[in-house]
Amino acid sequence: MNIGIASRASGVSSKMIRYYEATGLIPKAGRTGSGYRDYTDKDVHKLRFVRRARDLGFSVEQIGGLLRLWEDRTRASADVKRMALTHVEVLRERAQQLEEMASALIHLADHCAGDDRPDCPIIEELAAPGRGHVHHNHHHHGLDGPKRARS
Amino acid sequence: MNIGIASRASGVSSKMIRYYEATGLIPKAGRTGSGYRDYTDKDVHKLRFVRRARDLGFSVEQIGGLLRLWEDRTRASADVKRMALTHVEVLRERAQQLEEMASALIHLADHCAGDDRPDCPIIEELAAPGRGHVHHNHHHHGLDGPKRARS
DNA sequence: ATAATGTTTCCCATCATGGGAAGGTCAAGG
DNA sequence: CCTTGACCTTCCCATGATGGGAAACATTAT
Numbered sequence: 001m002n003i004g005i006a007s008r009a010s011g012v013s014s015k016m017i018r019y020y021e022a023t024g025l026i027p028k029a030g031r032t033g034s035g036y037r038d039y040t041d042k043d044v045h046k047l048r049f050v051r052r053a054r055d056l057g058f059s060v061e062q063i064g065g066l067l068r069l070w071e072d073r074t075r076a077s078a079d080v081k082r083m084a085l086t087h088v089e090v091l092r093e094r095a096q097q098l099e100e101m102a103s104a105l106i107h108l109a110d111h112c113a114g115d116d117r118p119d120c121p122i123i124e125e126l127a128a129p130g131r132g133h134v135h136h137n138h139h140h141h142g143l144d145g146p147k148r149a150r151s
Numbered sequence: 152m153n154i155g156i157a158s159r160a161s162g163v164s165s166k167m168i169r170y171y172e173a174t175g176l177i178p179k180a181g182r183t184g185s186g187y188r189d190y191t192d193k194d195v196h197k198l199r200f201v202r203r204a205r206d207l208g209f210s211v212e213q214i215g216g217l218l219r220l221w222e223d224r225t226r227a228s229a230d231v232k233r234m235a236l237t238h239v240e241v242l243r244e245r246a247q248q249l250e251e252m253a254s255a256l257i258h259l260a261d262h263c264a265g266d267d268r269p270d271c272p273i274i275e276e277l278a279a280p281g282r283g284h285v286h287h288n289h290h291h292h293g294l295d296g297p298k299r300a301r302s
Numbered sequence: 303a304t305a306a307t308g309t310t311t312c313c314c315a316t317c318a319t320g321g322g323a324a325g326g327t328c329a330a331g332g
Numbered sequence: 333c334c335t336t337g338a339c340c341t342t343c344c345c346a347t348g349a350t351g352g353g354a355a356a357c358a359t360t361a362t
Contacts, residue, residue, distance in 0.1 A: 003340070013320080015320060015321090016320090017340090019319080033328095035326080036339085057252040059316080069274060073269055084256050084259065084291050085257075101206070108235065117228055118228060120220075123220060124270065126221070128196075205349090
């Protein structure tokens with residue numbers, strides 16, 4: 001089966017299939033006499049596995065771990081569960097950071113008239129926090145270091 | 152004021168200050184006779200503005216817009232508010248996507264014994280969705296195209 | 303004078319993904 | 333048999349925000 005068919009069957013773009021192969025996530029595909037990559041149903045199955053894990057927010061590196069677990073028939077289900085739950089925590093943390101940003105912005109926007117006058121507490125707060133018109137009881141949650149959250 | 156001082160005063164790394172200058176987000180800094188960048192308190196003020204907007208999850212490109220709004224004394228506060236609220240929606244969408252991934256994973260993990268036996272519904276579901284031991288009432292929310300959500 | 307610290311520019315790496323070029327292959331239809 | 337079009341190959345480049353590090357120069361402190 002050519003890469004295009006495997007791509008459509010798995011939902012992984014041809015580009016990404018080649019990338020996964022190049023980075024060692026999946027083994028090198030077989031080749032036809034003329035050099036085309038040749039995929040089996042089993043390969044497609046694995047690609048779909050990768051695809052779904054990506055949809056669940058796992059990094060390619062993590063998926064490498066998941067594939068190893070998948071193929072290791074002797075691993076304990078606890079190993080998989082631990083990995084899943086650790087990832088859940090990371091996802092929830094990132095979601096919460098985004099929510100906090102959204103709340104902070106909503107809070108600012110609540111105090112902005114949103115009319116055609118120029119006075120805007122949102123901008124004022126960005127320019128000089130704590131000196132503007134916005135009452136804020138919320139505290140800043142540790143985004144202060146040079147290393148900052150990826151939005 | 153040298154770049155290091157401006158960096159510590161604004162919370163923006165020297166690297167990023169140069170990057171913001173190179174990409175045109177902030178104007179080119181003045182230079183001393185020997186070629187060192189030279190910053191004023193006003194420059195630091197602007198850098199802090201950028202820093203806080205980044206903390207609120209705005210992209211550098213969006214911050215360009217915010218800076219223009221900041222410096223335009225005639226703009227309507229509605230313009231700022233609209234931008235803020237649009238961004239809030241994007242943030243909330245991303246947060247929700249992460250939450251959905253987390254829920255899906257939790258759902259799988261709930262059905263995994265997490266002991267030393269190898270049977271694991273999490274892996275099984277990744278390998279062959281809908282054919283495993285997991286009852287799922289949840290539906291898939293349109294992450295099916297080749298273009299996928301950034302985790 | 304020398305050592306230490308700061309700054310400059312330049313190149314490279316990240317992570318997952320896509321775009322596009324230049325060239326080879328294959329199948330269908332003339 | 334030959335053309336056409338769809339497909340495949342590899343290679344390079346770009347994204348966005350950030351950091352690492354080298355080589356060279358400047359400033360400051362000992």
